[in-house]
Amino acid sequence: MHCWIDGQEATAVNLQNRGLAYGDGLFETIAVRGGKPSLLTRHLDRLALGCQRLAIDVDLLLVRNELLQFAQLLGEGVAKLILTRGDSQRGYASAPGAQARRILQGSPLPVYPAQHAELGVRLFPCQTRLAEQPLLAGLKHLNRLEQVLARAEWQDSAYAEGLMRDSQGRVIEGVYSNLFLVRGKVLLTADLSRCGVAGVMRGALLEQAPLSGVVVEVRDLTLEDLQQADEVFVCNSVYGIWPVREFAALNWPAGPLTLKLQAVARTLLDT
Structure with missing residues (x-):
């Protein structure tokens, strides 16, 4: 190395x-x-x-x-x-x-199973909550103990990521990725003004999606929003986009908007 x-x-x-x-x-x-x-x-x-x-x-x-x-x-x-x-x-x-x-x-670049991108991943329901600190919210600072604790909650390789919420139960992000929901023709992602990491890929998608006519909303998300979502995906600047196919008792397809943005993410990673 x-x-x-x-x-x-x-x-x-x-x-x-x-x-x-x-x-x-x-x-x-x-x-x-x-x-x-x-x-x-x-x-x-x-x-x-x-x-x-x-x-x-x-x-x-x-x-x-x-x-x-x-x-x-x-x-x-x-x-x-x-x-x-x-x-x-x-x-x-x-x-x-x-x-x-x-x-x-x-x-080396990590090697992930092809099915993560093609079929989607399962999210583990992490019990570790993200503390609210607006002064640090959005930053990728070196204090990552919340993520360390969250990642230690599961060992089953069936889960590729974990879902993290804040102290009030709001849905925020993955352990090492950002989370997006699709409801109808609207793309939703969490407000990160209290906690969470404003991912580079997240920012790029928030700029690129409207260019394709997609309506974007950044707001507080709840478990009810997850239940009502038509599609769900996670993203980061190393692997791009993975569809989410399962969280707890919820299931989603790798839907058309997710696949469309997945192609956008691949292009972004080549730039």
Whole structure:
């Protein structure tokens, strides 16, 4: 596995790194194909938003250039970009003038069963709830313990993903994906202003769907909305779109709008 820290080959971080101590940082998981990072601009735009929200000072042009070089080296795979506030002594206060640390890790593209995309997946009903914190909502920050706990709830390979709700029971997302519902000709996805990750593929689909005449609504979703859905799918920036065929006692087909957007997602991953 390739690994760079601050643009140099390395295999270890300083024990005083705030990402290690406090989860003080952000990350992006980026598919690399043909030596090029997919959806690069969208990933960097989200990273820039996170840096602004967390007040992390970093040269984003340098980050971009390093990522492009790293992708060429990797060729095919997944580049995980981790950005931390840097190193500091013990205590929550960051050291004045601390330099942000840039970590790049490369790994092979995951191999998923073809039926996930063709026939759809089953969702596990996770009991772990997402806490509400508007200051962090939407960001892909390093504090992922809720997802770690949720993913530990099932070992059965029959489930490819889990469904997560917030503390009020609202339907939010998958453990590592965003969730969409189709009702009639309307595409629905959860409001992420309280919690959840604003996925790069989610954002791209919200822009692309209306170009095909699809009405899009971003709002609070409930289990009742799931029951009334005609189609359901999950998405992320590595695999694109998987139809959801089953959740608890509910079943859905891999419907026409899901399949149409699945083709859109494939094209997006090649850009």
